[in-house]
Amino acid sequence: MVGTVKGAFFVWSDAARTSWRIDGPHFPGESVYALALDQRNGRHRLLAGTRSFHWGSVVRWSDDFGQSWTAPDRQNVKFPAGLGVSLVQVWQILPGRASQPDVIYAGVEPAALFESRDAGETWDMVRGLHDNEDRPKWQPGGGGLCLHTIVVDPNDARRMAIAVSSGGFYRTDDGGNNWQARNVGVRAEFMPDKYPKFGQCVHKVVNHPARPERLFLQNHWGLYRSDNWGDSWTDIANGVPSDFGFSMQMHPHDPDTVYIVPIESDQFRCVPEAKLRVYRTTDAGASWKPLANGLPQKDAYETILRDALSADSLPSAGIYFGTRSGKLFGSANDGEDWNEIAGGLPSIVCVKAAVVGAPAS
């Protein structure tokens, strides 16, 4: 699933992942920052957060892999009346826990969390986060004031976390009624106090369901790990060419393995040395190794945004990322070797990989 600034594309392959078929654009002319596939409860539901530059944003869904889409008559993600804010767009759609198979979360701009209890058809704002005393002081980053990351505890329905640019990382332990900033050790280069309680520009946070309390965080300058659900963070920028970046992806099978694509700096948001390299740690951030086989290593002035790096769940994990220049790259062997799957797409803002059905044995 590839979301771009001018529509969504679905890129299909079999388990070998050697040849690909591109289906799209869906929603031509609309930007699609959020895509998800919900396969709980017997569903195969694609969800898309679409934004028309003119006519606003909605969440649509398809139960036939994109052959047909709903077109909700009403704007189904809507701020409550009287708050003085209006939806700009949906940045993240996350199917929730297996134990709550109809619950789906959405992160939006301006920064707020929404929850659906009917598999994405209707949505309500999570009031507890909106009422957090820090929220009025959150500041927009370059992409707007967006809640772009949602992390759930698969074992505890009361615990989840979100990240906001620029507000930082927040966690709730009571099902969303109360939220606390959890940014100790995460720096904010753009603030006089480099380690404020909140206000960090967190770009992406990931965890693994087998070890959910261990979080990895790609910051606007900074690469961190927490082993305690964000109570404290440790710098893990060990051997990367830059600790600036947007994207971060957990390995599907190993809670110590994470992928990032470093960006040179906030002033020059392209990959360092114009070499397109994915970096991988297999030891929870103690060290990072570049993965570049098959990726352009000269004059590659590429940018990979926060949701444009993804992984499938096959035994030899497929890793995928898209660039602002519209190229889609993929690896079928944990990132060791790469191929360009597609080029010439509109600017890519979102890549989500999923396995549909059981691969042939």
Next chain:
Amino acid sequence: MAITIEIPSALRLHSHGSAVVTIDTNERSYESVGAALGALESRYPGVLDRVMTEEGDLRPHVNVFVDGENSRFADGLSTPIRDSATITILAAISGG
């Protein structure tokens, strides 16, 4: 008499295909373009959602013309209208 609201093609999915919506003004007047658009709420709520935000503001890249004049250069949604006004909804010349 009636107010005529012209619906752009992009929104006709939400007006059941109608290109023009008429609002009867024989029994009730609508003092402003915003009030007339509000009358869409009961008939074609999806159209209204796409023209106005949940805060009741005109979306920034949508223009509403009253008898050919852009309401942004009058009093916005408070622009007074005649009982036989023609309201035209159009996407602004913007995009990326």
